[in-house]
Amino acid sequence: MNNILIIDDSQLVRNFHSYIVKEAGFEVTTAVDGVDGLEKFFNDRFDIVLTDINMQGMDGYEFIRRARQSGQHDHVPIIIVSTQGGENDKMRGFAAGANLFLAKPSDASRIVASIKMLLGTTTQSRGNSPIPA
Amino acid sequence: MPTCMISWLGGWETKLRVHLNKPAWLVPWHRQSRRSQLDPAHLRNLIQRLRDQKRSLLALTETLESEFLDIGNDLQEMTGLACSIGVQYDAVLATISGKEKDSALVFFALLLKKAEELILASYEQYKHVFSVFKEVEGAVENAVVHQEDLQRVWALLPFTVAQFRIQASRFDAETRTCFFILASEVDALLASVRTEVGHQFEHLNETQILSQKVAADLVNTVIKHRTDVLMVLDASRKRLADLERALADSTRVVHGLFESSQGADRGISRMVMALQSQDSARQKIEHLCEAIDDLEQNLEKAANHTTSTLEGEQLLQAITEIAFLQRRQIETVFSSLEEEAHEIVGGIQEIHAAMEELVGSASRNGQTALESGVVNQSVTAIRGILEISRTTIAKADNVFECIAPLRSTFLAYTSRITELARGVRLSALNAQIYASNLSGGEALSVLSEQARQVSDLSMDEASSLSKHLDGIGTSIELLHQELEGFQTLARAEQSVIQEEAALCEVKLHSLQEDLPRSLAGMSPSLKKLAALAKRRASQLKFPQMVAEARRNAVDLFDDLMLLGDRDSMGGRVLDAGKQLDHLRNRYTMANEREVHENALQELNLQAGHHNGDADNPVCHPATPKPHSDQPTELVAMAEHSVRTSSSDLGNNVDFF
Numbered sequence: 001m002n003n004i005l006i007i008d009d010s011q012l013v014r015n016f017h018s019y020i021v022k023e024a025g026f027e028v029t030t031a032v033d034g035v036d037g038l039e040k041f042f043n044d045r046f047d048i049v050l051t052d053i054n055m056q057g058m059d060g061y062e063f064i065r066r067a068r069q070s071g072q073h074d075h076v077p078i079i080i081v082s083t084q085g086g087e088n089d090k091m092r093g094f095a096a097g098a099n100l101f102l103a104k105p106s107d108a109s110r111i112v113a114s115i116k117m118l119l120g121t122t123t124q125s126r127g128n129s130p131i132p133a
Numbered sequence: 134m135p136t137c138m139i140s141w142l143g144g145w146e147t148k149l150r151v152h153l154n155k156p157a158w159l160v161p162w163h164r165q166s167r168r169s170q171l172d173p174a175h176l177r178n179l180i181q182r183l184r185d186q187k188r189s190l191l192a193l194t195e196t197l198e199s200e201f202l203d204i205g206n207d208l209q210e211m212t213g214l215a216c217s218i219g220v221q222y223d224a225v226l227a228t229i230s231g232k233e234k235d236s237a238l239v240f241f242a243l244l245l246k247k248a249e250e251l252i253l254a255s256y257e258q259y260k261h262v263f264s265v266f267k268e269v270e271g272a273v274e275n276a277v278v279h280q281e282d283l284q285r286v287w288a289l290l291p292f293t294v295a296q297f298r299i300q301a302s303r304f305d306a307e308t309r310t311c312f313f314i315l316a317s318e319v320d321a322l323l324a325s326v327r328t329e330v331g332h333q334f335e336h337l338n339e340t341q342i343l344s345q346k347v348a349a350d351l352v353n354t355v356i357k358h359r360t361d362v363l364m365v366l367d368a369s370r371k372r373l374a375d376l377e378r379a380l381a382d383s384t385r386v387v388h389g390l391f392e393s394s395q396g397a398d399r400g401i402s403r404m405v406m407a408l409q410s411q412d413s414a415r416q417k418i419e420h421l422c423e424a425i426d427d428l429e430q431n432l433e434k435a436a437n438h439t440t441s442t443l444e445g446e447q448l449l450q451a452i453t454e455i456a457f458l459q460r461r462q463i464e465t466v467f468s469s470l471e472e473e474a475h476e477i478v479g480g481i482q483e484i485h486a487a488m489e490e491l492v493g494s495a496s497r498n499g500q501t502a503l504e505s506g507v508v509n510q511s512v513t514a515i516r517g518i519l520e521i522s523r524t525t526i527a528k529a530d531n532v533f534e535c536i537a538p539l540r541s542t543f544l545a546y547t548s549r550i551t552e553l554a555r556g557v558r559l560s561a562l563n564a565q566i567y568a569s570n571l572s573g574g575e576a577l578s579v580l581s582e583q584a585r586q587v588s589d590l591s592m593d594e595a596s597s598l599s600k601h602l603d604g605i606g607t608s609i610e611l612l613h614q615e616l617e618g619f620q621t622l623a624r625a626e627q628s629v630i631q632e633e634a635a636l637c638e639v640k641l642h643s644l645q646e647d648l649p650r651s652l653a654g655m656s657p658s659l660k661k662l663a664a665l666a667k668r669r670a671s672q673l674k675f676p677q678m679v680a681e682a683r684r685n686a687v688d689l690f691d692d693l694m695l696l697g698d699r700d701s702m703g704g705r706v707l708d709a710g711k712q713l714d715h716l717r718n719r720y721t722m723a724n725e726r727e728v729h730e731n732a733l734q735e736l737n738l739q740a741g742h743h744n745g746d747a748d749n750p751v752c753h754p755a756t757p758k759p760h761s762d763q764p765t766e767l768v769a770m771a772e773h774s775v776r777t778s779s780s781d782l783g784n785n786v787d788f789f
Contacts, residue, residue, distance in 0.1 A: 008412070010415065012201045012205050012409075012411050012412065013412050015202065015206070015209075016205060016405070016408065016409065019209050052412070054412075083416075104412065105409035105410060106409070108405065
């Protein structure tokens, strides 16, 4: 089963993303900020990372930059899910090494579809999108 | 604090310093009249209120976070229930609409088709039977003609035998006896065959009459059977159509229910979108608190400053302008929060209303989902089909019984004629042998030859009749075999139909029972979801808190705005206002920063150009702070969340 790392400083968002990703049939690990995320990212194997940008401590850009600098997990797709959806933010995210940019608020099916697209699978592990969009 | 925020604040503080270091003569004259606002006690009161405001905002953030988490948990439960209701609907729809191969409707249609095929096959058999009967009839007519020919041939024999006796009487007693015996044998054989063949022909005539009668009866029976079958099949088709219509009505009912349940999905979606704003609302309130900290520091400076100094006036003016902008930011933050509250409350109400409606209609429609009459009529029709298939096979049995004696009659008839011909031929040959040994027996030889020729003719006639009758016999034999095969297949088919009919009945009865039960079975989930939505609606506190916090914050910043001279803010404030309006239309922090940084650059440039101009103070610290920009993003997001549909959200995905 694919393991997804969710990094967000908002517990509500972490809960929300965890719920929809779990319902879609994936395993989930959560981190509260960039530092926590990096620690988990290097200590475990993940198939996809979902990260927020604006976080206390280490923000999402810095997390992506450091994750990519290590060169260890270059193949792991990183999705930014952020309220900051401007062109500059996207460019900054992509320059840091993100693969996809989703603007908040985002519906459940969009997030699940994006994960599946990046994993290269269209099969649904369990049920449909958990939250009607 | 994010690095971008620090750099922003740094920029702002620089502007403030530039502003504070301006020469006294640059300050407009009318600001001199606002010294009363520099009253330290008033300023201390404002500082205290700012601190209270910050505490209240932080408390609001915590409450929002906690309440949104609770709503999120409830939302998960609601989503689970909505999904389970969706699964139940799918199951009901699958039961009704025959998506599955073994649905009652499809089963009924297949059964009807099979019965029709069986009956059509039986009609084909009847056609064949009729053609064979026709052939038999023709064969009997032919046999009559052949019999007459034979009788004509055989009419010569008594005359020949009499001549034989006359000629034999001329010889000695032994020879005479021998030829007399031969003549008697032929006479006896002819008489026996004539009698027997006569009987046979009588029987043949009877058979012909019988077969004609059987054929006529069969035609009548088949016509009646066909009428009955057509009636039953027509009735079955009507029942099937009724059942289909009833199921379609039920499907429409369930679709209607499903569409109503979309209200719950819409409500959940609205809540999901609104809940996601909590993250940015939290950030924006944090940024607002940082702005309050800055205001507090500046007010502290102003409170400790000599009130008569120009610097103090300038400081208050700067605070006023900051407060002016922050007040607009507060309006925006709280507007968006109120918008989210509206969405969440609206979402919950939508779920509750949809579920309440569904609870009633699910149970109501469950009772009328499938009228029992339709199912019972369908079951009767199925039984009718079964009866038809049974009678079809029974009729074939009757035909079978009629054909079997015909076959044996024809076989006996031809064999007897052949026997006669052989007997006559043998006697003629014997007579010819005796005659050849007799001197003066030429006449007897001629008569023997005549008898042999008659026998040959009989043999020929018998042979051609036999061939003809054999052909009929073969046809009958083939028909017999075919009917046997048809009977076997029909019985097997009928057994399958019987089994399937039983299954179909079971399926129809279970459909009749399951459908209302399934629909009624959804009620607990619907009720639970309705109750959950109701409970959540009653527990919502944050909308009221947001309204209260908004009032307090607006009052405070209104008072802060009275510290300086708002009129003197003039064009700069207007520009800042425009910038804010611009930001409202573009809802990202990045855009805000970009606009803010551009504005800073412009102000720096203006400061460079106009430094020393008392009427156009530049490098104003009230330029939008990075954190103070946040609410516009929230507003935009709130609007976004309200308006955005799932397809619009697709526009948010950018690929690298």
